[in-house]
Amino acid sequence: QKEVEQDPGPLSVPEGAIVSLNCTYSNSAFQYFMWYRQYSRKGPELLMYTYSSGNKEDGRFTAQVDKSSKYISLFIRDSQPSDSATYLCAMRKVKAAGNKLTFGGGTRVLVKP
Amino acid sequence: EAGVVQSPRYKIIEKKQPVAFWCNPISGHNTLYWYLQNLGQGPELLIRYENEEAVDDSQLPKDRFSAERLKGVDSTLKIQPAELGDSAVYLCASSLGLGEADTQYFGPGTRLTVL
Numbered sequence: 001q002k003e004v005e006q007d008p009g010p011l012s013v014p015e016g017a018i019v020s021l022n023c024t025y026s027n028s029a030f031q032y033f034m035w036y037r038q039y040s041r042k043g044p045e046l047l048m049y050t051y052s053s054g055n056k057e058d059g060r061f062t063a064q065v066d067k068s069s070k071y072i073s074l075f076i077r078d079s080q081p082s083d084s085a086t087y088l089c090a091m092r093k094v095k096a097a098g099n100k101l102t103f104g105g106g107t108r109v110l111v112k113p
Numbered sequence: 114e115a116g117v118v119q120s121p122r123y124k125i126i127e128k129k130q131p132v133a134f135w136c137n138p139i140s141g142h143n144t145l146y147w148y149l150q151n152l153g154q155g156p157e158l159l160i161r162y163e164n165e166e167a168v169d170d171s172q173l174p175k176d177r178f179s180a181e182r183l184k185g186v187d188s189t190l191k192i193q194p195a196e197l198g199d200s201a202v203y204l205c206a207s208s209l210g211l212g213e214a215d216t217q218y219f220g221p222g223t224r225l226t227v228l
Contacts, residue, residue: 008153032213043117043204043219044156051214088155099144099208099215100169103155 003027006089006104015113019076023089023104026070030091030102033065035074038086038106047087048074079111115139117220119205125226131193134223138186138207145182146217147190148204156204156219162188163210192225200227 006023013019021035032051036044048063050056050072056063064073072091076083089104118137126132138145143164148156159178161169164185173180177196182188192199202222208215 004155006155036219041221041224043206043221046216046218049214049216090155094213099161099210099217100158101156101217103157105154 001026002105003102004089004091004104007107008105010108010110012110012112013079015079015081015111017079017111019074019079019083019109019111021074021076021087021089021107021109023072024070025072025091025102027093027102028067028070029093031094032092033063033072034090034101035061035063036088036090036103038088040085044088076109081111081113084109084111117205117207117218119203119220119223121223122221123224123226125228126195127228128197129194131191132195132225133189133191134203134205134225136188136190136205136220138188138205139218142207142209142218143185144208144210144215145188146206146208147180147188148206148219150202150204150222152201159190195225195227197227200225 004025035048038044053065053067060077062075086106086108088106090101145162147159150156160173162182180190204222206217206219208217
């Protein structure tokens with residue numbers, strides 16, 4: 001079983017809809033949670049960075065972390081065709097335990113005009 | 114500010130041939146990472162450098178893979194000899210290496226095809 005699980009999709013939504021993405025994890029030592037966006041043939045680009053449980057909002061993006069359930073989410077409001085990409089969740093432990101990121105497999109999102 | 118630079122972007126080789134990838138991190142970033150990304154999967158760490166020292170190479174297949182980061186800036190990842198299963202995207206990332214909120218920035222990757 002992988003440490004971080006993510007539905008591969010594809011997730012297809014109409015333009016303007018809310019995109020809901022999530023990951024589950026098994027290691028309670030993870031403290032820092034990230035969402036990366038990866039366009040085809042490009043490297044991952046950091047979207048959101050959160051520490052421990054709670055919500056964080058940045059423009060159209062909202063990240064949620066529920067450590068008690070070992071579940072993180074990313075919501076994209078007013079989705080645009082340019083949001084079509086693969087979204088990767090990533091997480092890591094405290095720095096003293098090493099700076100290794102553990103990624104989910106990614107969810108492919110398609111926003112249709 | 115320039116991002117992480119990688120070259121070549123694409124490489125096609127025959128099995129058993131050697132291949133090398135180059136990475137130039139963001140200026141001032143002390144920590145450099147090499148990741149492997151298979152199709153439809155997330156990146157997996159191969160090796161992490163703090164300046165010129167490899168501090169985590171536990172996932173690097175040392176029988177055929179090697180890496181170096183001379184002078185603590187640019188880095189090279191080498192495979193010799195390449196196998197069919199090495200076909201993947203090789204990503205380089207860098208970070209400042211300071212504090213708990215240390216953030217990794219990725220390059221565009223090198224897509225390797227082994228025939």
